[in-house]
Amino acid sequence: MEVEEEDRIGRFNCCPSRLISKAQKYYFAKVTTDPLRFAFNKKVTVHPFIKGLPLKPNEIQAIWQRLMHTPPSSFKRTAYFHIPFCETHCLYCGFYRYAYHEKEAERYIEYLIRELKMAADMPFVSAAPIHAVYLGGGTPTALSANLLFKLLHAIKRYLPLANDCEWTVEGRFYHFDKEKVKVCLEAGVNRFSLGVQSFDTQVRQKMGRKLSKEKVIEKLKYLKTFDQAAIIIDLIYGLPYQTMEIWEKDVQTWLDLELDGVDLYQLVVYQGCALEKAVAAKRIPPPADLAEQADMFALGRRILKEAFCRRLSQTHWGYGYRERNAYNLLVTQPSVCLPFGAGAGGWMEGYFFYINNDLKHYYQSLDEGQKPLAMGMQYPPYWLLLKEIESGMEQNACPLAKLSQKYGVDLLKAFSPLLAQWEEAGLIYLENGWLKLTPAGEFWYVNLCQFLFNWFQEMVEGEDEG
Ligand code: SF4
Structure with missing residues (x-):
């Protein structure tokens, strides 16, 4: 310092x-x-x-370019790719942005690869290894096998991935078929993070998830047969219809399936989201209140501790050797996160950047040869x-x-x-x-x-x- x-x-x-x-x-x-x-x-x-100082609109691009032309510091480095499309809109979600359409997704992946190519030769990007890559969203697994292939191979070609790079594809089971799984594994993906939220069919489907409990379990067992990547699922506590007994079964089902990791997330009802409106209109019962959520947290924690699961962070748990949770751990430490894609955020060398989440502006900036940055902030010293x-x-x-x-x-x-x-x-x-x-x-x-x-x-x- x-x-x-x-x-x-x-x-x-x-x-x-x-x-x-x-x-x-x-x-x-x-x-x-x-x-x-x-x-x-x-x-x-x-x-x-961390509260920082917003950059003036006319200096964001110049600061980004200056950083990209500078050799990197010695922090561990991650890259985040945002896929802003979903096949359905889950009721509780605050991240939904665009419905999935194949034509739009094709155009988006073409531009995303263009953004990646622009960064590839920059000294900041090329001069040191990337230790974790994360494809998040939205729903990366909504992309067709062909688009996943193009994007994953472009990442491999244009980023200096470390030998032990953790490579996560986030998504859900709906339309995540054998062909897509194979494309991911053959490209080098070694971690799947999949949204289950609850195994209970009623809870799932009331929240806009498509598949039944039996189908989700069948898909998880199938994914396990490849035996080539860590399989992590997200569970949410506090959802409407999710009693304490259902929550207990949710956590226990994860244990019974002998998967590599689980994230226990507290339900957050975002202001103005579809869930808030549905509860206000009395179309569905209210979710658990904060005290009930606290009890659910304590129950999940107790079950996982008693089963000797590894606590990886406040929300992430692992079992066995495969789950490292590298990306999620690195982003909470002094580190670099290179952002790619509409709606992605990242940070480096004391600055935070956010990429425009509006596709029209995202495409336009790339057509002008610029990183499509919408916002920048300087962190305090x-x-x-x-x-x-x-x-x-x-x-x-x-x-x-x-x-x-x-x-x-x-x-x-x-x-x-x-x-x-x-x-x-x-x-x-x-x-x-x-x-x-x-x-x-x-x-x-x-x-x-x-x-x-x-x-x-x-x-x-x-x-x-x-
Ligand atoms: S939970 Fe996932 S799949 Fe559902 S709307 Fe949100 S981002 Fe899309």
């Missing part, structure tokens, strides 16, 4: 007493006998985020420290004493009012310079992490409006 940066971190600009009164209102937890269910009134965000805090919180144990030494700032002292209060509330405990989460703290980890970010930024930058 440069001296100037260290110096900046070392100087706190806020008035601590004002910050504490703000913390009492926003960051302190309720001290209750049941912190798992009641420590806070809500989850404040889905993922922790201490962003690496915040990423390391996030990484520790994801792993249930944040090495505050070690980070204090590394970054030249006494974090145990800087965070002491929050740490003392959260310890009293039963969310964390301190042990040999580590901040460790209790089971209740795990459920509220996203609040705790975001509040550490906010507190630190407010100490260094001075307070914002709150």
Whole structure:
């Protein structure tokens, strides 16, 4: 770290007493006998985020180009490819963007490969290996076998993939046929992340998923027969119609199938989404409330712990040797993420970039020979420290004493009012310079992490409006 940066971190600009009164209102937890269910009134965000300085529209492209012509730093590197099409619109989803049409998808993949080729010879991209590639969306498995083939082979040709690169294709089982599976495996894909959400047929189909429980299980067993890639599924807790018994069966079914990994996600009802509207119109019953979701989290955690599954992060669990969860782990650490495709986000060297999610603008920018960037942000100088805090919180144990030494700032002292209060509330405990989460703290980890970010930024930058 440069001296100037260290110096900046070392100087706190806020008035601590004002910050504490703000913390009492926003960051302190309720001290209750049941912190798992009641420590806070809500989850404040889905993922922790670092507040940065938005770039002016006329400087975004120039900064991107400058970075691309610079040799990379030594961070581990990932590449994210966004496929913004889905075959159906799931009721709870906040990521749906475009319906899948073969002609539009053909055009999109042609432009996506063009975007990839533009980056291929840039020193920043070509000079160091990529350790994890992730095709997300939307639904990458909605692409035809032919389009998957074109895209996967272009990625292999134009990116310097590390020998042990983790290569994930995300998707769902609907229309994910044998031909597509083979195309993925032959190209080198070694991890499938598939949305199951719930095995229960009624829960699934009420949420807009097509296949029955039996069909999903049949497809998973079939995928296992290839024995060439980690198979990970997503499960969501708190869905309408999903009782505690159904949730227990969901987690148990994953165990019984002996798959490589599972992600347990809390249902998030996005404002204005189809699920919110359907519940408001009383077309479907409301989802579980926060306290019920907390119970579901605790049940899932207990089942997986008792089965000796490996905790890979707050939401990801693995079993056996195959699941590494490399991409998801790397993106919570100091790292580089190269973004490709309409709606993709990525970061590098202290900057965050977001690619235009509107296809018309996406195509137009590429026709003009430009990276189709819609937004850019400069992270604060201490962003690496915040990423390391996030990484520790994801792993249930944040090495505050070690980070204090590394970054030249006494974090145990800087965070002491929050740490003392959260310890009293039963969310964390301190042990040999580590901040460790209790089971209740795990459920509220996203609040705790975001509040550490906010507190630190407010100490260094001075307070914002709150
Ligand atoms: S959950 Fe997946 S498949 Fe369903 S609408 Fe969202 S992105 Fe598309």
